[in-house]
Amino acid sequence: MDEGEARSVKVHVVGSSGTFPDHGRPASGYVVEQGDTRVWCDAGPGTYMSLPIDPDLVDAVVISHQHPDHCSDLFAAFHAWTYRPEPRDPVPLYAPQAVWDVVTAFVDQEPPCFDFTPVWTGDVVAIGDLEVSFVEMDHSVPTVGSRWEGHNRTLFYTADTGPAGEWRDLASAVDVMLSEASFQGRVEDKNYLHHLTSGEAGEIARSVGAGTLVLTHIPPYLDKSVSVAEAEKVFDRPVHLAVAGTSFDV
Ligand SMILES: [Zn+2]
Numbered sequence: 001m002d003e004g005e006a007r008s009v010k011v012h013v014v015g016s017s018g019t020f021p022d023h024g025r026p027a028s029g030y031v032v033e034q035g036d037t038r039v040w041c042d043a044g045p046g047t048y049m050s051l052p053i054d055p056d057l058v059d060a061v062v063i064s065h066q067h068p069d070h071c072s073d074l075f076a077a078f079h080a081w082t083y084r085p086e087p088r089d090p091v092p093l094y095a096p097q098a099v100w101d102v103v104t105a106f107v108d109q110e111p112p113c114f115d116f117t118p119v120w121t122g123d124v125v126a127i128g129d130l131e132v133s134f135v136e137m138d139h140s141v142p143t144v145g146s147r148w149e150g151h152n153r154t155l156f157y158t159a160d161t162g163p164a165g166e167w168r169d170l171a172s173a174v175d176v177m178l179s180e181a182s183f184q185g186r187v188e189d190k191n192y193l194h195h196l197t198s199g200e201a202g203e204i205a206r207s208v209g210a211g212t213l214v215l216t217h218i219p220p221y222l223d224k225s226v227s228v229a230e231a232e233k234v235f236d237r238p239v240h241l242a243v244a245g246t247s248f249d250v
């Protein structure tokens with residue numbers, strides 16, 4: 001491995017199943033890796049046990065929002081990292097305040113395995129050589145999208161969102177846009193405004209000048225090839241799927 005390869009930003013897709021896990025396919029979760037830094041981003045059901053690395057090697061955790069399909073495995077990590085003979089040192093956790101409120105209420109304590117820092121629009125944190133910036137998304141609970149920069153490469157992760165709000169600036173000209181695509185078909189047929197159709201994902205990726213579009217958060221009951229085709233029609237370039245157990249370079 002040459003030095004460039006060793007330092008490049010890589011995304012391991014731990015889970016990409018939208019809204020709920022499918023058999024053998026965890027819900028939302030990724031490990032963003034650069035050099036020796038590994039960040040677990042979103043902890044949907046099934047992701048803890050499917051992490052591609054020893055969980056103790058996770059350097060930080062980032063959670064987009066409090067919906068269980070994005071954070072329920074924080075509880076798996078809490079038990080694994082706390083209730084063993086030698087608990088692990090606290091790992092930094094970055095998330096909207098509401099995530100911490102929900103987690104602490106559920107377990108009736110502040111989990112000692114996490115060193116929590118609230119993040120919201122305008123916040124930027126450094127994790128190893130990665131710089132992560134946050135912005136409020138268009139969702140029904142406080143939700144942050146995130147821009148990841150490292151080794152002169154950029155990734156934007158939409159988490160769960162509708163098309164509204166002021167978040168597109170942070171996604172401007174990214175190399176890779178990892179976008180949710182919870183619906184297919186016509187925008188007018190959406191029964192929930194705070195998610196995107198695959199066509200909207202394609203339109204937004206095109207409007208911000210994203211180099212590559214990777215679709216995620218597609219529910220198990222939808223035909224993923226239809227989502228890709230609908231996004232490609234608008235994005236006008238090949239569109240990729242986030243597949244659990246695979247990785248891609250940013
Ligand atoms: Zn979701």
Ligand SMILES: [Zn+2]
Nearest residue numbers: 065067139160
């Ligand atoms: Zn959600």
